[in-house]
Amino acid sequence: MSSILARQLQSHARSRPDAVAVRLAGEGAAEAVLTWGQWAEAAAALAARLHEQTTANAVVLVGIGNHPAFHVALMGVLLADRRAMAMAPDCAGSEIAAAATRTNAEAAIGTEAFVEHAAMHGLRCVDRDELIDATAADAQAVWSRHQGDGAVLLSSSGTTGRPKIVQRGTGSLGAVGESCARGIGFQADDTVLLTIPVHHSYGLEHGLLAPLVAGTRVELVASFDAERVLARLLAGEATIFPSVPFIFEALAQAHARAGAGGLAIRRAYSAGGPLPTGVYEAWQGRLGVRLGQLYGSTEIGSVSFNDPDEPGFDPTSVGRALPGATLVVLDRETPSLNRPLGAGEQGRVAVASGGMMSCYVDQPSDELVDGYFMTNDVGWLDDRGRLTLAGRLNLLIDIDGRKVNPAEVEAVLAAHEAVAEAVVLPMRMTETMNRLKAVVVPRAGMRVDTNELRQFARGRLSGHKLPRVYEVRESLPRSATGKVLREALLCS
Template identity: 35%
Template sequence: MSAATNITDLLAAGRDDAPAIAAPDRPALTHAELRRLAADTVARLNRLGIGRNDPVAIVLPNGPEMATAFVAIACGATTAPLNPAYRADEFDFYLGDLAARALVVERGSQSPAIAVAQARGVPIVELVADPSGPAGAFVLEGAAMPGGGAHGPADSDDVALVLHTSGTTSRPKMVPLRHRNVCASARNIRVALGLTAADRCLNIMPLFHIHGLIAAVLSSLGAGGSVFCAPGFNALRFFAQLSEARPTWYTAVPTMHQAILARADRNREAIAAAPLRLIRSSSASLPPQVMRALEETFSVPVIESYGMTEAAHQMASNPLPPRPRKPGTVGVAAGPEVAIMAEAGAALLPPGETGEVVIRGDNVTSGYAANPDANAKAFTDGWFRTGDQGVIDADGYLTITGRLKELINRGGEKISPREVDEVLMDHPAVDQALTFSMPHDKLGEEVAAVVVLAAGQTATEAELRAFVSQRLADFKVPRRVLFLDEIPKGATGKLQRIGLAQRLGLTA
């Protein structure tokens, strides 16, 4: 199989009559139909005045149309999937930062993104699906607009996908991923998992996130296989979807695996009737106990992988049998080169020494968009600094020992503490605010905050949580808000996020 460097070529892998996209209670979309849909979509975008490298924001619910919209639009423009749960303020930031040429929503959508786009003068393009037709089939409808990028299918150096990743600064960073980046990552996942045209992935991951887009959708299509697109994750419906889809594998974050395990005993028949080949876990650390329970329950290997947006997802992966899987590690380099660099300087460290995880390879972004300061910090001698701390053993297996960045990793959702700080500070009763991570037994980390009230002001924890929920998506809202007379500071006067949960006695 030749190494595709753009999504149009990647889609050539599947046999014409083989299923590509499936969904509950719908006939499957074949690979030939998907290729035709992609070509028709590129032509339609061109007629609307949208071309290569034009950013197109996509706000759609999880499901087959979100999968096909990502794939088809990326063949001729730049996709920018956004979380449908965002509030108006968040959509306003992302649409502005992207300089979106258009917003794609489903016909009849009530998303607040629509009003924001209209206020910004961003044209609305409606995705019209056929509920009785093949899963994922759609047409785009909208008014033509002037200008736009070059017409025709995108090539390997065009930007296929833009996602934001939040740091500890107030401004999330834009990660442009070129066609060659996402195709390399899809190929790396295909090789690591041994995917073939016989494989079908049950996708329960959100498709505004790099994990679902690349690991579930693009890797499957690049293998000539298929994806069964569930309408989001619902642990109560998982086993019915397992029975209907009859997948060979699924990929998820640890919290999803734990929810599935909690219902596995009463669904033994469904598990036995739809045997899997493997289970994949990524986006957050998988507790070894959960890995063991999954392998015992499903009688298949559980493959833990390590990914991030800047690497178009996969960097390392535990290998398939007969090579050993090491619980607690994220496996061996699986595509890009992976090394450990001294946290100060550029020296690469030998096995057994702890430092910053660095990567380089075809799947790695060439740099953040319009952010020279971030790029200067992120790249050293051609290596991308992940911000994660880790150690590689003598066998080449990587263990992540901590994060250098102060991101909160809530079950795989990365949250910028500074973003939450700034919303809390907008409350009239709040004088200072500091957001930080606290341990959580299922999510790994949860959002917490401490505040100092302004003189003479009062506020309750419930009031502040409600205030944040009006501005930010639910997963960013602090689950605990504590009131202090003074926020702890370090020797230089810098507010101390790291270790604050322990100092305040907040434990899992």
């Protein structure tokens, strides 16, 4: 049975073959353009090649990054009913070797450096530059053979430990593409400007899957530069702009330096971490754009959207469930789907969605229960079904037998005028005793006085929630999608 992704690609290729589907431009490198017709033809050519060179259900490592060739590679692998392991193109050789071993990969597609490393481990390799202009000897035979049995493998964020490899089938990918296209309102005459990595779940869904379902054009940014991206937004190159908090903050700062006017963006929304109030206010006040928020993860896909155009919009919420998703809140100590909590009661968030994973590749999953994924997020639903997040279950810190939610302490510290961002971590004192450490980043042009910040926190937090140690840093270690890597901070 052909998948919705394959059907949509064929449909767009037939109705407007010469229209641009994906473009990489303005990056100081040669422009790369992919039309809908080229995309369908090149994907079929790659699928035919994979049918000949790999076994059924084989894993293919894909290390391309934000380039139209990624779109060809992913759809070619799915069209061949194989599994694509999406990876960063600048992975180290040891990371490629580890991925190949964990997934039993048979082939690799990527940049010259990526495939050079992959070839050392016996993988059949395809260079990125061979993809876009390729044609199939019998494209129709390839499309007819497609069963919709492929999958994408994605590495989880690894913010609190070793990354897991998540498997999401072609049906799941089509479902989340439809859900985002409908719930956020992707249209055929829209243009997405993508600054986030397309090989991560968020970028994949909003820079490939939803645009493919809706027929939306995508403009790719290979490497983020605030001034360049701002110039493109000011020039009206995008109507949809999904990104992450630190990029929205950098663009607000670049906008203030430039003294520029407002932006004409129809949809702009953030994911990957809490959106600071100051960043939201800067975009609304100076750029004239109200930012929405999106909630999801590698395991569950995008599952909720906070629509700025909705009556009673609350910028601190992550909104209501997208079409095809269900959100419930359960008791955090004894979660039971038979006893969901009521409106306003805080607990563990559980999600059911047609777009979520089928399994972890090389380890069991205790999080899948009766069709729901038990997240580690803590939050509550209001009486309109809007979700507000309060922190992470596995980040709760035991202080003398009492649980401290670091998100609560971080929010207090970030409310200080000199603090741009704060992370609160456990500091082991003895085998049984923890205390708190705060790592803070100052706002641009300001200095954090830790004694003053200590007094500021003392007036707003209970004694056991007060950090004992304060460290000031210029920046925080982050993943490619902007999430703070707490494990790296703990190790340092």
